[in-house]
Amino acid sequence: MINNQPIGLFDSGIGGTSIWSAIHELLPNEDTIYLADSKNAPYGKKAKEEIIALCIKNTEFLLERNVKLIVVACNTATTNAIKELRDLYEVPFIGIEPAIKPAAIHSKTQTIGILATKGTLSSELFNKTVEKYQETKIVEQIGYGLVELIENGELNSPEMSKLLHSYLQPMIEANIDYLVLGCSHYPYLIPLIKKIIPNTIQIIDSGEAVARQTQKIIEEKVGKHDIGKSNAIFYTNSNPKVLSEILNNKYDVLKKDF
Incomplete structure (x- = not known):
């Protein structure tokens, strides 16, 4: 056709x-x-x-x-x-929507991280998806300020690096082995994220x-x-x-x- x-x-x-x-x-x-x-x-x-x-x-x-x-x-x-x-x-x-399924299925530590906006993490659709994977610990983090910095062309700014460190460090300490990027802006942060997280953590976007x-x-x-x-x-x-x-x-x- x-x-x-x-x-x-x-x-x-x-x-x-x-x-x-x-x-x-x-x-x-x-x-x-x-x-x-x-x-x-x-x-x-x-x-x-x-x-x-x-x-x-x-x-x-x-x-x-x-x-x-x-x-x-x-x-x-x-x-x-x-x-x-x-x-x-x-x-x-x-x-x-955030690719929770592949992360939850393949996680060896049974702990995954999700970095997303408040609107996504608080939505009914997201929470229905999370309910399907109750055996997996999901560490949620709202990416306050990240979209605004990207939209302003400040992708590699010191403020961006500071925010990402503060959001990702608790996930690392929680022993996540998958990080799900729950915002279409966030793949542009992958090079910065890789400098912060150990290479044992896999990054998934949609x-x-x-x-x-x-x-x-x-x-x-x-x-x-x-x-x-x-x-x-x-x-x-x-x-x-x-x-x-x-x-x-x-x-x-x-x-x-x-």
Whole structure:
């Protein structure tokens, strides 16, 4: 089945580009439209009703651009709003949530760490997932301030290093052997995290799993792109420079108020 409409993705900011990268690597022929709602980042501090309203606004923006499916490239948006989005719209939605299952299944110490936003860790969907793995000790940590620093282009700042040390040290002391990154911004912190945690701790993010699910939906439900070179469009309602830099200045970033 052929469908040359683009894949739509949205996030509370630039972090979902980690998901976009995984999808683009697996599906290089697909056109993509990425929406960074950086003006409202982070979603993790907001009430559920506000998160749903923002997700509806983002969805409408992408549907106006004729996307064939939408990837909610944000853990907080997925855990708080994806049910409502699926109820409202016919377009397929693919969500992202912390990869607790592989960590819990493979943990030898029966102790895993999860670094995520408050909105994700307090969500009903997240807590339902945690209940399935009661034999595993789960050390939860809210990543206060991390998204804001990434959105401000302060990825390698002393403040970032200080925050990560304070969040990760208790997990190390608790003897975790898996660290689950529960926010699409956090994969950009992996080089810094690896300097802090021992190499016996494995880091898990959701990018590859989301890319595989996107491929599955395209092949089984919506159809794949069959035109030569793919096209990627990036929108932001904040400073385009930060998003452009996280993409290594390889793509044009359009500033648009929405």
